[in-house]
Amino acid sequence: MMRHIGRSVERADAWGKVTGQTKxxxxxxxxxxxxxxxxxxxxxxxxxVAIDTAPALAIPGVRKVITAGDLPGxxxxxxxxxxxxxxxxPPGEETRFxxxxxxxxxxxxxxxxxxAAKAIFVNYDPLPAVSSPRQAMLPDAPRIHAAAExxxxxxxxxAHGDVAAGFRGAEVIVEQTYFTPRQEHAFLETEAGVAFVxxxxxxxxxxxxxDPYGVAEDIHQALGIPKSRIRVKVTxxxxxxxxxxxxxxxxxxxxxxxxxxxxxxxVLDREDSLFFHAKRHPMEIRLRLGARRDGTIxxxxxxxxxxxxxxxxxxxxxxxxxxxxxxxxxxxxxxGVVGLGIYTNNLDSGAFRGFGAPQAAIARELxxxxxxxxxxxxxxxxxxxxxxxxxxRPVSAMxxxxxxxxxxxxxxxxxxxxxxxxxxxxxxRVGRAISFDMPVFDVGAIPVLGKSGVGAxxxxxxxxxxxxxxxxxxxxxxxxxxxxxxxxxxxxxxVNQVRxxxxxxxxxxxxxxxxASRLTYVLGNAVLLATGALRATLIARxxxxxxxxxxxxVLRDGAVQLAEEPDRAIAFAEIARTCSDRGDNLREExxxxxxxxxxxxxxxxxxxxxxxxxxxxxxxxxxxxxxxxLDMGKVINPTLAAGQQYxxxxxxxxxxxxxxxxxxxxxxxxxxxxxxxxxxxxxLPEALILGSIETPYPTGPYGAKGIGEAALNCTTPTLxxxxxxxxxxxxxxxxxLQEHVxxxxxxxxxx
Amino acid sequence: MxxxxxxxxxxxxxxxxRSLLDMLREDLGLTGTKKGCDAxxxxxxxxxxxxxxxxxCLVLAVQAEGRAVLTIEGVATEDRLHPLQEAFVRYGAVQCxxxxxxxxxxxxxxxxxxxxxxxxxxxxxxxxxxCRCTGYVQIIDAIEAVAxxxx
Numbered sequence: 048m049m050r051h052i053g054r055s056v057e058r059a060d061a062w063g064k065v066t067g068q069t070k071x072x073x074x075x076x077x078x079x080x081x082x083x084x085x086x087x088x089x090x091x092x093x094x095x096v097a098i099d100t101a102p103a104l105a106i107p108g109v110r111k112v113i114t115a116g117d118l119p120g121x122x123x124x125x126x127x128x129x130x131x132x133x134x135x136x137p138p139g140e141e142t143r144f145x146x147x148x149x150x151x152x153x154x155x156x157x158x159x160x161x162x163a164a165k166a167i168f169v170n171y172d173p174l175p176a177v178s179s180p181r182q183a184m185l186p187d188a189p190r191i192h193a194a195a196e197x198x199x200x201x202x203x204x205x206a207h208g209d210v211a212a213g214f215r216g217a218e219v220i221v222e223q224t225y226f227t228p229r230q231e232h233a234f235l236e237t238e239a240g241v242a243f244v245x246x247x248x249x250x251x252x253x254x255x256x257x258d259p260y261g262v263a264e265d266i267h268q269a270l271g272i273p274k275s276r277i278r279v280k281v282t283x284x285x286x287x288x289x290x291x292x293x294x295x296x297x298x299x300x301x302x303x304x305x306x307x308x309x310x311x312x313x314v315l316d317r318e319d320s321l322f323f324h325a326k327r328h329p330m331e332i333r334l335r336l337g338a339r340r341d342g343t344i345x346x347x348x349x350x351x352x353x354x355x356x357x358x359x360x361x362x363x364x365x366x367x368x369x370x371x372x373x374x375x376x377x378x379x380x381x382x383g384v385v386g387l388g389i390y391t392n393n394l395d396s397g398a399f400r401g402f403g404a405p406q407a408a409i410a411r412e413l414x415x416x417x418x419x420x421x422x423x424x425x426x427x428x429x430x431x432x433x434x435x436x437x438x439x440r441p442v443s444a445m446x447x448x449x450x451x452x453x454x455x456x457x458x459x460x461x462x463x464x465x466x467x468x469x470x471x472x473x474x475x476r477v478g479r480a481i482s483f484d485m486p487v488f489d490v491g492a493i494p495v496l497g498k499s500g501v502g503a504x505x506x507x508x509x510x511x512x513x514x515x516x517x518x519x520x521x522x523x524x525x526x527x528x529x530x531x532x533x534x535x536x537x538x539x540x541x542v543n544q545v546r547x548x549x550x551x552x553x554x555x556x557x558x559x560x561x562x563a564s565r566l567t568y569v570l571g572n573a574v575l576l577a578t579g580a581l582r583a584t585l586i587a588r589x590x591x592x593x594x595x596x597x598x599x600x601v602l603r604d605g606a607v608q609l610a611e612e613p614d615r616a617i618a619f620a621e622i623a624r625t626c627s628d629r630g631d632n633l634r635e636e637x638x639x640x641x642x643x644x645x646x647x648x649x650x651x652x653x654x655x656x657x658x659x660x661x662x663x664x665x666x667x668x669x670x671x672x673x674x675x676x677l678d679m680g681k682v683i684n685p686t687l688a689a690g691q692q693y694x695x696x697x698x699x700x701x702x703x704x705x706x707x708x709x710x711x712x713x714x715x716x717x718x719x720x721x722x723x724x725x726x727x728x729x730x731l732p733e734a735l736i737l738g739s740i741e742t743p744y745p746t747g748p749y750g751a752k753g754i755g756e757a758a759l760n761c762t763t764p765t766l767x768x769x770x771x772x773x774x775x776x777x778x779x780x781x782x783x784l785q786e787h788v789x790x791x792x793x794x795x796x797x798x
Numbered sequence: 799m800x801x802x803x804x805x806x807x808x809x810x811x812x813x814x815x816r817s818l819l820d821m822l823r824e825d826l827g828l829t830g831t832k833k834g835c836d837a838x839x840x841x842x843x844x845x846x847x848x849x850x851x852x853x854x855c856l857v858l859a860v861q862a863e864g865r866a867v868l869t870i871e872g873v874a875t876e877d878r879l880h881p882l883q884e885a886f887v888r889y890g891a892v893q894c895x896x897x898x899x900x901x902x903x904x905x906x907x908x909x910x911x912x913x914x915x916x917x918x919x920x921x922x923x924x925x926x927x928x929c930r931c932t933g934y935v936q937i938i939d940a941i942e943a944v945a946x947x948x949x
Binding site for chain 2: 234317686689694697719725
């Protein structure tokens with residue numbers, strides 16, 4: 048019987064967050080603190096002719112104005128060692144998007160910094176922007192990076208079986224091209240940080256981010272500061288969702304503090320934040336499916352073109368995941384898909400919950416719906432007919448070892464969904480759709496800079512209380528609470544005895560990035576390795592003291608006791624107090640490495656369903672019911688898990704029905720949160736139903752899987768397919784707005 | 799100007815164009831009220847002005863002259879959370895926490911005005927407070943539980 052696992056332990060940071068005491072980066076106030084401001088490029092693409100900073104320097108209260116020539120180091124950084132992003136664009140070079148920085152200001156107040164940035168005179172020679180991947184691929188298109196021929200950022204390919212033979216054997220072939228929108232994270236806390244050089248010459252960065260090690264690497268690469276003099280400490284993060292995974296403002300902030308000699312706070316305005324950080328890749332996905340009359344899918348072929356934006360070091364991985372995710376949870380033995388990432392002068396693209404897989408799910412699930420119409424079969428029946436069967440290896444570059452639970456999910460989904468409700472009026476139609484998916488989570492395949500494996504340290508103090516240190520980041524997902532639960536469970540202590548410290552590059556073992564739904568799995572396992580070692584030490588010492596055999600001893604309530612004689616016990620605190628005398632340590636580091644194949648991924652099998660009612664006169668969509676069902680492996684904390692599932696589902700709803708961050712000639716057309724709309728409390732479905740099943744994942748901590756991203760995945764196509772079912776016409780517009788529904792209804796009536 | 803914040807009277811010199819939000823955060827150090835957009839779009843800076851929820855970024859500090867402001871820091875007593883704060887903790891209504899102070903303030907205003915709101919009325923009351931983490935459901939659950947006395 049587990050005491051802490053599977054229980055909704057209250058989150059450790061909740062008190063501070065509900066009382067307003069939690070200090071986010073923008074709340075910090077250091078002595079002599081100055082304020083930073085970034086001057087961004089006025090043009091998506093322009094040759095920078097000259098910069099005159101004198102008018103800014105003349106403003107009282109301005110401490111420092113920095114341009115490219117002032118920077119120590121290479122002035123280049125970028126994820127995955129693609130070091131082609133300048134911290135500041137130097138005169139003579141071209142800007143590549145509106146988020147390129149031109150100059151940095153450090154001043155006594157935010158208002159002065161803002162005024163000074165405006166006063167800097169920049170002479171640009173504007174050039175036409177490359178504003179779409181298709182345009183970027185034309186032979187005469189300007190090159191955004193000299194080395195990137197055809198503006199190609201990356202080309203990924205996945206091939207399996209014999210595609211041509213597969214299509215020859217197909218009796219019905221369907222094909223469609225889908226355009227998925229750029230999605231903005233819209234975390235409530237914009238990019239922010241405070242930096243200073245401490246009395247030992249160490250540059251300290253306190254900032255909201257998802258990859259402290261990547262940030263330290265970028266600062267080192269760009270500014271040439273030795274790594275031993277860079278300390279990154281992550282402040283409570285006001286939402287990330289992938290948008291704070293790449294380095295955001297931290298290199299700029301580091302330059303400000305390093306060169307000005309004063310502590311600097313830099314907080315982006317919302318309007319700057321909206322164009323600055325990398326977004327979900329907009330994609331054009333052409334997909335073709337061939338099937339036999341009985342519905343058996345014979346082959347899939349397609350091409351993905353992703354708008355990488357100007358830099359996007361993540362595109363290689365994101366596009367790789369998109370093409371790997373196209374086949375989903377279906378048995379498709381002949382597959383040929385190509386993915387291209389193409390540089391443009393649009394906003395940068397990068398990580399966003401799902402990491403390329405949601406786009407794949409949209410294309411696949413919409414096309415399967417079209418195939419069902421062509422075959423005139425129930426869409427869910429068609430999906431069932433093509434399910435991967437237990438024992439099948441998924442046909443995908445992302446191989447996995449998760450037990451296949453599609454049949455159980457399917458059955459459970461039907462229970463949660465219930466009968467389809469009747470329409471509420473004569474001009475109304477109710478539609479229903481069901482989708483399945485198997486999004487991946489990282490089990491340790493993602494390399495950790497300078498280290499293999501992912502670490503956690505657990506220490507039992509001399510009073511019996513326990514500290515756990517790990518390099519993961521608390522984004523709000525609750526990882527600190529989950530790790531406290533795992534620590535407490537394995538050491539058989541009260542969860543309130545455990546404190547978890549996260550994400551300080553100087554005090555926590557390396558954990559790599561907080562992404563890919565990986566922390567519960569990789570850090571949970573690292574903690575268990577550390578607590579396992581502690582248990583062994585505790586039992587060995589207790590065996591000596593109690594004169595018992597180790598196998599007679601158990602851990603209970605912070606003590607080691609004889610299983611048969613609970614009165615004969617010794618408290619952890621007592622063991623801890625004597626440990627140092629004998630040179631023992633009750634502080635252990637656990638390093639988790641995936642035991643076998645580095646390129647195995649976990650899969651979170653899932654299902655989603657929607658009932659919608661469409662008004663055929665107006666195209667208005669009423670969301671009657673949305674069901675989201677995940678195989679979580681093992682739920683460590685039901686309330687936190689539900690929070691992830693709700694949040695991801697509603698982000699998927701936003702992607703499907705509301706959100707599109709558009710640009711024109713490289714300029715953002717939705718520059719505020721009044722124009723870029725995300726779901727509010729009024730946009731929820733009338734019933735939002737969550738479900739989970741638990742098929743233990745053999746190598747997961749207590750059987751747990753990663754679940755942070757999964758629920759988003761097939762929410763979007765499920766909603767679209769439900770509308771298609773209601774109106775009886777194909778839907779391929781994302782996001783699907785009322786006007787698109789109306790257009791589909793009118794097209795259908797014309798036919 | 800004179801203003802009472804969380805029951806404490808203050809006398810301050812503020813520039814006429816300073817927002818109530820900047821006054822609270824920068825002049826009084828009450829950083830629990832968050833700046834998410836500075837344009838009235840996100841609701842993270844919601845405070846109560848004479849009991850009425852406002853976006854502090856859209857109110858000038860001088861407009862609070864002689865009035866009472868309640869921020870998140872004034873909601874709990876020394877040793878006890880407000881029932882809404884307790885419910886937010888228990889129902890998982892908090893993730894990243896950045897929208898939480900504004901959400902709690904909107905919820906307090908709602909329950910002062912409408913002690914027994916329907917779920918739809920709760921959704922209406924939160925319409926001006928964006929949250930990107932939770933999908934709102936657990937926030938609505940928490941408020942409903944307090945209203946029903948089960949929080």
